[in-house]
Amino acid sequence: MKIVVIGAGMGGMTAAARLSRGGHEVVVFEASDQVGGKCRTEWIGKVAFDTGPSLLTLPAVYRDFFQRTGKPMGLVCPIESVNPSFDYRFTDGSNVKFSNLSRKETLDAITSSFGAEGASQWDRIMKRAERMWDVSRVPFVESELKSPLSLIKRITFLRDMKIIAPWKTLRQHADEILKDERLRYIMDRYATYSGSDPRKAPAVLSTIAFVEESFGAWHVKGGLGNLTTTVHQRALDVGVTFHLNSPVASIQTTGSKATGVVLADGTIVEADAVIANADASLVYNTLITGHKRALKKARKNIANADVSVAGFSLLLGMRKDPQQVLNHHTILFPENYDAEFDAIFNDGLPVEKPTIYICAPQDEAMSKDENLEGWFVLVNAPTHGQFDWSNHEFSSKYANSIIDQIEARGISVRDRLESLTIRTPSDLEAAVRAPGGAIYGTSSNGARAAFMRAKNRSPIKGLYLVGGSAHPGGGLPLVGISGDLVTEAIGYEKNARH
Ligand SMILES: Cc1cc2nc3c(=O)[nH]c(=O)nc-3n(C[C@H](O)[C@H](O)[C@H](O)COP(=O)(O)OP(=O)(O)OC[C@H]3O[C@@H](n4cnc5c(N)ncnc54)[C@H](O)[C@@H]3O)c2cc1C
Incomplete structure (x- = not known):
């Protein structure tokens, strides 16, 4: 079978590799100039930052992926236990460190x-x-x-x-x-x-x-982006073809079946099956038009679901201070956690006193200068749409207020700061076509949320959905599982290894 995959996020790449190994001809079209979608490690100056995922849980999903497609994960993508898994700190000055495993x-x-x-x-x-x-x-x-x-x-x-x-x-x-x-x-x-x-x-x-x-809580040596690079390499090794800078403009259908895609430059690519790793709301509202009856429920579910939170992040290039070495994951809880959920989910506003996540990996492979380290600081935020994140002046003030809040908790930042880069939800939207910069597609708000999330098998025959906005949801383990589910739904060619 010829299979086209729209998007080279982790869900799209894992499905592509497994299906190619299973005997199919698989071609991936990625809109941006790089693979991995949200999962990337970026170098800014001499320091690297995990600007998407900075914690790998349930690594068995990826161990299984590597095992099924060739050499095992231990040989190609070493991971390290993060202990303590989290250092939780509270405004009353107390703290607790959760132990890994x-x-x-x-x-x-x-x-x-x-x-x-x-x-x-x-x-x-x-x-x-x-x-x-x-x-x-x-x-x-x-x-x-x-x-x-x-x-x-x-x-x-x-x-x-x-x-x-x-x-x-x-x-x-x-x-x-x-x-x-x-x-x-x-x-x-x-x-x-x-x-x-x-x-x-x-x-x-x-x-x-x-x-x-x-x-367990795990770190990938050199940054989580190395998981992306290794999954991509595995996909290449098993015969997947990738086209970067190649946005798909629409999914082509004949009758009630998906028969290929049309690229933004007008090229038509025929296929027996199409796997969409793009966000489900884009798939059903933009990439595929018509099919009112077949897609009525899927579109309604997307419209009714709460969008997931987005993230506002600071990439801090820091001079090392041996007196102040943070644990890999530090969480600074605010006094009033509900105010955070009210601001995001009820008011659509940035959180004045948010929970602050600091990821400060002690990984020499993430710095080219032994005196420097990178801190990835993330706070939950409303999406771009709920709030206008294009205002740079606001972002810069907000970033400063977050640094003030970190310093107020006894962690010095400014006197060690070498570089500061701000990433807003609108930046994520622009980089990986995540609507509003939502991190996980739709949220799990409500008892029916799991049923409202887009199914892996679309009502359009031959169209499958993979990735964070499809079942079973966002986060690296779940998108890897969605890759498995789509692979099993499509099946393998006779006599192929898989
Ligand atoms: C700040 C942040 C922190 C996170 N932290 C964690 C964490 O610690 N642990 C964890 O497990 N997860 C975390 N996540 C979530 C995790 O990164 C995602 O769930 C996962 O990477 C999403 O994979 P995906 O398969 O849905 O693809 P995506 O990453 O969403 O990629 C989709 C790809 O499709 C492409 N695309 C879209 N439309 C088109 C089109 N029309 N044509 C061609 N290509 C298209 C996009 O350019 C993109 O490359 C985090 C995410 C963010 C942003």
Whole structure:
């Protein structure tokens, strides 16, 4: 079969490589001048920054990808455990460091920071999250999600629902178990891993905390962009053809079937199947027109879903200070976390006192000067559209206020600062065609969010959707799984290796 892939994000590339290995002829058209979409490491001067993902969880997804397409990941893309996985700091001056891959050590840390009661409550919520993961991973994550009816038909449906408690939000769930507000803040934050509001996102998102703890928090040596480079190289090795600077203008259909794409320069490329790694809202509202009846529901779902959060980031080139070495991931929680969710989800405004994430990898492969290091600072933000991020004066003031807030927490920045680059949601939109600069496509707000997300198999025959705005959602592990799901949905050529 000849397969065209629109977009060289991680979802598009993993699907392309697996299908090519499975005997198909696969061609990828990428609008920008580079592969990897949001997952990239950028050099600014002598320092490198992970400007998209800076944390790899559930690495088994990529281990499996590399294993199935050739040499194993350990030989081509070494990853390193990040310990502590997170250094959480609160405005009252307290802090707790979560240990990578060890519940016991994390519970010890919680005991010494917040007391034994808090540790036992965290253990309880993790045990429940483990049960939720056990019953949800296959039907909700590792399979195509077809319809609520297909789940109801499962023999274990009632038992599973009791465990998952879809009627409960993450916040309600955490409120019931965690009595210390600081632990509730930590749990709330996992909603933001899918760009969501913990007051609307389902309780099952607590599984993200469990997965991070059990399967670990990882760094890719040299930056997460090396994962992109290695996946790209693997795709080339198994025969995928890439065309950069080649935006697809539309998807061609004949009757109710996708039959190829039309590039922006007018070139028509015929195909037996089309895989769209572009955002689902662009696929259904821009790339494919007509098909009113077939696409009515998909378009309605996209229109009704809450968009995920976007991000405002600072790339700080810093002189090293041996007295002040930050952990790989530091989280500075604000006093009032709800004010952040209100600003983004209710008011569409930048957050005055946001949660500040600082990624400060101690990775010599990310600096060409032993005296310099790069800090990637990220705060959640409304999308470009909810708020006008094209105002440079505002961005610069906002960046300064974030630096002030970091310094107010006892971390010196300005006296070590060598370079500052600002990235707004509109920059991300321009770079990778992410509508409004949303990080994860649509959010998981609401019990039905998973069902409203675009399906991997479109109602248009021969058209498939892969990547963060399609099932099972955003983040590197899930987009890798979407690559698997689309591969399985299309299938392999007879006698091909896969
Ligand atoms: C700031 C930030 C921080 C993040 N942090 C993490 C993290 O720590 N851990 C984690 O796991 N995930 C994180 N993520 C999310 C993760 O990066 C994404 O979920 C994932 O990389 C998305 O992959 P994708 O397959 O959806 O493709 P995308 O990255 O969305 O790429 C889609 C590609 O399609 C191309 N395209 C679009 N339209 C067309 C067209 N018409 N023609 C041709 N090409 C087109 C685009 O140019 C782009 O290259 C983060 C993202 C951001 C932005």
